[in-house]
Amino acid sequence: MNLAEIRDLHLGAVTDSGRKVEIIKGVSLDIAPGEIVALIGESGSGKTTIALSLMGHVRQGCHFESGSVTVDGTDMVTANETARARMRGTTVAYVPQSAAAGFNPAKKLMDQVVEVAKIHSLMPLDQARAKAVDIFRALALPDPENIGDRYPHQVSGGQLQRLAAAMALIGDPKLVIFDEPTTALDVTTQIEVLRAFKSVMKNGGMAGVYVSHDLAVVAQIADRIIVLKGGEIQEQGSATQILEAAGHPYTRSLLSAFKPDARVARAQDVDQLGGIVLAADQITAGYGPVDRHGRPHKIALHQVSCNLERGRNLGVIGESGSGKSTLARCMAGLLPPVSGTVSLGGNDLAPQVQRRSKEELRRLQIVFQLADTALNPAQSIGDSIGRPLRFYHCMKGGAYDARIAELLDMVRLPGAMRHRLPGELSGGQKQRVNLARALAANPEVILCDEITSALDTVVAAAVIDLLKELQRDLNLSYVFISHDLSTVEAICDDVMVMHHGRVVETLPAAGLHQAARDPYSKLLFASVPKLDIGWLDRLTQDPDFTAAMAAR
Template sequence: MGAHVQVSALRIEAGAKGAEQTIVHDLSFSIAPGEVLALIGESGSGKTTTALAMMAYARSGCRIASGSVRIGDTEVLALDEAGQRALRGRRVAYIAQSAAASFNPSRSIMDQVVEPALIHATATRSDAEAKAVALFRELALPNPDTIGSRYPHQVSGGQLQRLMAAMALITDPELVILDEPTTALDVTTQIEVLRAFRRVVRERRTTAVYVSHDLAVVAQMADHILVLRDGQKRELGATSQILAAPSHDYTQKLLAAARPKVRQSSACVAATAQTPLLEVRQLSAGYGPCDRQGQPKVLILEDINLTLYRGQAIGVIGESGSGKTTLARAIAGLLSPCRGELLLQGQPLPPTLQQRTKEELRRVQIVFQMADTALNPSQTIERILARPLQFYRGLSGEALQRRIRELLDLVKLPMAVAGRLPGGLSGGQKQRVNFARALAAEPDLILCDEITSALDTVVGAAVLDLIAELRRDLGLSYLFISHDLHTVRSVCDEIVVMQHGRKLAQVARADYERGPHHPYYELLARSVPELRQGWLDEQAAAA
């Protein structure tokens, strides 16, 4: 049974002494034993900072300035270092967003799952291993008796996320903190993990804090929702009340951003007699050395055909490993196909960057999923945008500065960001800079690879609106890659469905709501959480 949790007047500050900035403002809330409280809000709202403070932990550069956190009869913030070590992993457990980054690749899964029980002496090795196997069964993991002997790289992302939950639960903690635990998963994997998490939390009556920006997910998991913005409480209420009748205008904004929206563009064109902008013919690609027949060691894509016209947006959907990103990399010239050909406006497009002319490079640009790794952290935004303008357009001086201002204006960023480094920008701002860099080349085609998957709901919706607006104003064409069918439907004229490196189907906008479609398309459609309570139960009943 979980503990009663009481947080009172919690204040967290960042910055040097004398120049502190408050990032969580006198926050108060309580959680009844066995209930789940969701913390929601945009990036920078203080969700994770608040959750970590419940373990008496503050990230580098931050400090818990004042307030109270009580778990049962324990005042957490009054504990010394030894008391904090005894608390963390025993009475309070934390499930991080990225399980892959949290496991040691050199140790077996079982060694790592039982470690908290051995550190806190809650069980012997043999008892801990038996308990771990029981948890593997509870969490619906395959081969529960033997999966512990594997290493992290030998299981899928969804399985690793559930294994992390087993590690958190093995000491029977009173409070479990789940920090965006399904954000990095594709939709079909996410639904499996959500079912497992919710079943275990319900059956064990564990008190839980669920940190997320995804209201549809929160609707399935939480009893109550606390809405945060700029480190302040905007609204707190039962999940049913928040979803049906939110009182704060910011909560209303979050709900509006989370609901599916069609971003139709007048630039949309039908397949006519005009020459296609891009043709992909019988494209196959993979990784590793090729054999004598030119077959790579690992074949990822097989015989992909695709036609995209100027002004069109085509979505490519599928689970992780379906070949979506490999297709984008092959079109961008980052990966040389082993078979097939690419045509750009009827002319052969060389397979690699090194073989393409400057003009061919300019016309096809790619925007990557993670803006953090796509932008040079040591270069200012001005320098990042100046480089393609100098390379493709030969701009300098006032003409260069004017175009940088125009690009920032196009992506709705203030000129003040030009002098900043990427680390000084939010996730949404960095993704807009990513877009501005692609636009600097004045391309015909932009390849968008999961560009909103790492963004919160409001920021992601704003980026999608920007894509539709630029398409309408500039006549851009997009190949939009995602695992989220609702996102793809909102911006694309057609959807290509991929699985195991093959194209299974292609669905036009007019047929989105008409069926029947390919069973895999229907599975993806069913797996996107809906913004209402009870949806997950309905899926479990139908499974």
């Protein structure tokens, strides 16, 4: 008997112009007890919409039209909201794509993890806390007895993602929905999280729905794969069948887009204008209270220096906590360094963004990693993109409207989307809005902080194409922070490896793996997921790899 069954599901929505459209078109699927089913497909294919239907939930503006969604004997479509609420967190639970957006920053982690047990009166609070510590330990979280006393901002992205899983697991659900849970994680952290998820799910006998665009991750965790496009199932089968003998042309195109050799080649035809456009010189920076010498409690960067040549791209890689984003924040003026300087076009910039001129702000833009928190949830997409047009270029009227439409088209979004709020967009769509907002300033340099991390392989490849096209047309230069090494290889000229706030080595992007000399660089490259079923299990059983992970 199946744990969950979806039968001929149709979901509809109303567009900005009032037109009714069908977004899920007759989908049927089964999930057996203890089975992990992956939903894959590009952005907008319906993956998350179908997964959320298993909780009886639809996004704002959407509605159930027909069909059934049965979970543990209950039809989530026809059940009333009280019955659905009883099942959420106990029968079916959800792990979001952006753990940061799923936590209250003002409450301690433990209080939030045990909330499900409290809401459903599952157990006494002391017992729930003890159970949470056991789950922390099973998820390989550091200091499991005390990590719950921290606040969300006091743990890394990978730790927060595992804590989001702990919140979902505390109620012993029969079915867990994982919505792109490792998308924003670096490769070494991703391995730890995937290994922890697999172990907990197997030991608990839980079923799972794993929504992802990363086929290499899916290969490590899924028993069965369902391929979606435009709200319809294109193909389904065992993980081995889909990944090794795909029958549908669309599935084969997804597999092709994933393979590095099928990605767009690294730009060699960019006009080399020469000169250093952006430089960091001996940057030391950190967070927390400062001592009497002006040094913060936590030093995140230790005398980091790098140069970006005009018309070229510098990749910055390293695991969570290595200082990549801190370096970008220092360059952008969002975090004043303790010492060292940042210069743009040979002129030193003020450490604080508030002290930089409007022209300096225009020339150097940043696209943030967390698309969910980078956009004002109460502001329309058009207003978000239009703000730089008004601020830097004093645009208004017809020119203003035309430029917003042009910018949306540049990032492959329909013009009608300008009227929507961020909550009505997918993670990948929000990330493209952030890129359009940066482009609105007509900058010389863009700091790209994991901007393709939320995009499926097809769209990510298109965005890389777009970035290179813009580079040719606008003489842009990029600092490209990413954990996706194939993406870095596709767009960057040089790659700087960081670890514990220091530069390990800088390598040419061409032949990145062969050029690496430092053991940490070699570990990073070895951790890149392979489109190979069983790769993760074999890797984590390798004593040399295990020792390198422990020593990093």
